[in-house]
Amino acid sequence: MIEKGRDGRASRRRHRNYLVFFVVALLALIWPGLALVSSPTPFVLGLPLSLAWIIAWLVLLFFGLVRLFISDIREGRDG
Amino acid sequence: MTGLSTELLICLSYLLVVLIVGLLPSRQFSNSVPGFVAGDRSLNVLVLYFVMGAAIFSSFAFLGGPGWAYSRGAAAFFILTYGAFGLLPFYFLGPKAWRVGKRFGFVTQAELLGHRFDSRLMSGLLSVITVAALVPYLTIQMTGAGYIFATVSDGLIPEWLGALLTYGVVTIYVLSSGVLGVGWTSMLQGLLMMVIAWFLGLYVPQVLYGGIGPMFEQLLSTGHGELLSPPGLAADGAPWHWWGYSSAVVVSVLGFSCWPHFFMKAFAARGPKSIKLMVVMYPTFQLFIVPILIIGFAGILAMPGLDNPDRILPSMLTELQLSPVLVGLVCLGTLAASMSSGDAILHAAASVLVRDGIGSARGRGMTDGTERRLIRISAVVLGAVAYWFAVVSEMSLVALLLASYGAIAQMFPVLIAAFYSRRVTGAGAVSGLAGGVAASVLFMVFPEWRPLPVHEGVYGLVANVSLMMLVSRGTKRLAPERIAAYVEDRLD
Numbered sequence: 001m002i003e004k005g006r007d008g009r010a011s012r013r014r015h016r017n018y019l020v021f022f023v024v025a026l027l028a029l030i031w032p033g034l035a036l037v038s039s040p041t042p043f044v045l046g047l048p049l050s051l052a053w054i055i056a057w058l059v060l061l062f063f064g065l066v067r068l069f070i071s072d073i074r075e076g077r078d079g
Numbered sequence: 080m081t082g083l084s085t086e087l088l089i090c091l092s093y094l095l096v097v098l099i100v101g102l103l104p105s106r107q108f109s110n111s112v113p114g115f116v117a118g119d120r121s122l123n124v125l126v127l128y129f130v131m132g133a134a135i136f137s138s139f140a141f142l143g144g145p146g147w148a149y150s151r152g153a154a155a156f157f158i159l160t161y162g163a164f165g166l167l168p169f170y171f172l173g174p175k176a177w178r179v180g181k182r183f184g185f186v187t188q189a190e191l192l193g194h195r196f197d198s199r200l201m202s203g204l205l206s207v208i209t210v211a212a213l214v215p216y217l218t219i220q221m222t223g224a225g226y227i228f229a230t231v232s233d234g235l236i237p238e239w240l241g242a243l244l245t246y247g248v249v250t251i252y253v254l255s256s257g258v259l260g261v262g263w264t265s266m267l268q269g270l271l272m273m274v275i276a277w278f279l280g281l282y283v284p285q286v287l288y289g290g291i292g293p294m295f296e297q298l299l300s301t302g303h304g305e306l307l308s309p310p311g312l313a314a315d316g317a318p319w320h321w322w323g324y325s326s327a328v329v330v331s332v333l334g335f336s337c338w339p340h341f342f343m344k345a346f347a348a349r350g351p352k353s354i355k356l357m358v359v360m361y362p363t364f365q366l367f368i369v370p371i372l373i374i375g376f377a378g379i380l381a382m383p384g385l386d387n388p389d390r391i392l393p394s395m396l397t398e399l400q401l402s403p404v405l406v407g408l409v410c411l412g413t414l415a416a417s418m419s420s421g422d423a424i425l426h427a428a429a430s431v432l433v434r435d436g437i438g439s440a441r442g443r444g445m446t447d448g449t450e451r452r453l454i455r456i457s458a459v460v461l462g463a464v465a466y467w468f469a470v471v472s473e474m475s476l477v478a479l480l481l482a483s484y485g486a487i488a489q490m491f492p493v494l495i496a497a498f499y500s501r502r503v504t505g506a507g508a509v510s511g512l513a514g515g516v517a518a519s520v521l522f523m524v525f526p527e528w529r530p531l532p533v534h535e536g537v538y539g540l541v542a543n544v545s546l547m548m549l550v551s552r553g554t555k556r557l558a559p560e561r562i563a564a565y566v567e568d569r570l571d
Contacts, residue, residue: 022167026332029160030325038153040299040307046292048307054156055369058163058362065170065359072355 011075018068025061029054086231089407090414094248097264097418101252104259112450115257116186116430117347120177126262127348127357130423132364133269134261134340135162137216137420138223140272140371141413146388148375152306154319155372161328162365165335168491170358172336174351175498179564187427188342188490189435195497195565196505197557199439204512205490206436209339210461212483213428217465220421221246225469227410227417230393239470245414249422250462254455258347261422268415273367275412279392280370283377286399294377303379322532330536334488340427425465429458485519485536492543501562507551515543 027033037053044052108114108121122130147155176191185191189209193202221242228241236244252260281291288294298307306312310324336342348354378391382398385391392413396406433453438445445453493512496503503511519539522529529538 031321
């Protein structure tokens with residue numbers, strides 16, 4: 001299905017924004033993002049800072065994916 | 080003795096339950112190759128979620144995962160990260176693969192790429208890489224199952240018999256129910272693995288340290304701070320380099336969804352929406368690696384100096400003197416992890432070997448019935464080869480398995496080119512793939528040749544993309560009508 005015109009361009013731009021978010025999230029969990037929080041302290045909810053940071057980003061990633069999926073469905077893209 | 084019998088009884092009863100569940104869907108798909116290999120494209124999101132989740136967590140999850148945290152500390156966080164991101168490319172590639180799969184009747188990725196690039200060499204090459212990567216993977220699952228039986232029976236059931244029993248069951252339901260057998264059992268096995276892992280991850284630190292927080296505090300106060308700081312330690316015990324950590328994550332993320340036993344599920348899905356929703360839900364399954372890592376951290380102070388870190392979980396279970404029922408359940412979780420990966424691997428390897436390996440060598444021309452029969456025979460033969468490596472051969476397969484991670488990631492640029500590039504030619508894609516695999520294996524065998532301490536797969540990817548672009552410039556473009564079905568004016 002080839003999408004042309006303004007709707008197709010807006011949709012591509014939206015997907016590219018999500019791709020940027022995914023890349024930022026990945027960089028937060030390797031160098032340089034993870035290096036900024038590599039100290040074990042302070043503990044967050046009993047977990048070392050770095051592990052809590054990773055889990056927090058995974059939760060963010062999950063919500064990002066949920067939003068992407070919902071907007072795809074709203075746009076009538078089943079895939 | 081009574082205790083041992085209880086644990087053994089639990090494991091044996093579990094094998095029986097898995098066998099029954101695996102045989103149930105044997106009449107629920109059409110008597111055809113797409114029925115056996117792709118379940119007539121009928122898998123809903125829940126089955127897909129458990130198939131992917133359970134296939135990804137192999138016996139490595141309960142044995143190797145805690146072992147990494149125990150011996151290499153925060154280096155093990157890499158598993159958590161790459162697993163959570165690994166299916167992301169599938170959100171975009173999966174629906175595209177599903178659409179062309181439905182249109183042309185594909186059930187394997189080698190078949191898709193062979194058609195896209197008009198190259199039987201591509202299909203053949205991919206089938207060789209697939210079988211070379213999946214057989215050692217299967218062997219390691221068999222070794223894990225054999226080890227569990229030898230442990231729970233106190234040697235009464237030797238490892239060779241434990242592996243034979245477990246994989247006898249797996250082979251029977253894979254042969255009779257195909258991908259649906261894998262799907263139904265994965266739901267049971269995936270759920271069990273999740274429950275058991277969370278239970279252990281909370282229970283073990285509670286018993287040993289009074290909770291997860293106190294455990295990490297004790298680790299810090301006893302001078303183990305370096306184990307809690309990423310990137311943790313390398314395999315030799317020296318501090319790991321950020322280059323190594325980050326590149327290992329990136330290569331694993333790119334390669335993750337390219338593993339044939341995962342990618343092929345795009346063809347088994349009911350539709351693109353099921354694929355996307357499965358990817359969205361997938362990080363919730365991945366969180367189960369957190370308790371797995373916590374078990375390993377719990378062992379650092381409780382059982383210092385263990386020779387084989389992969390034995391940390393069974394060693395701690397013995398140390399904690401849990402009730403035999405609990406020990407049996409934990410062993411069952413490990414068996415579930417081994418079988419739910421082993422079945423998908425066996426099914427995928429046999430399908431690819433026949434459909435793409437033998438198929439492309441003969442230039443097609445098999446009837447559906449012959450092909451189905453050959454796939455079943457191949458499943459038995461490949462299972463026997465993996466079993467031979469597991470119990471007879473002295474050869475270490477770890478190196479082959481490690482090499483395969485870098486090699487599998489080389490499929491990623493080819494898949495991207497297939498769906499997003501009109502310029503890449505068949506010769507370009509084949510040379511990229513072959514050059515990428517060669518470079519990746521070369522730098523794995525000779526790590527001292529690497530200019531930077533990054534994962535060998537990165538060198539493979541650089542060689543792959545460069546060759547692909549260079550050769551594509553000098554060769555004739557593919558017919559636009561062939562490309563049109565694949566390259567659309569959209570990202571997903």
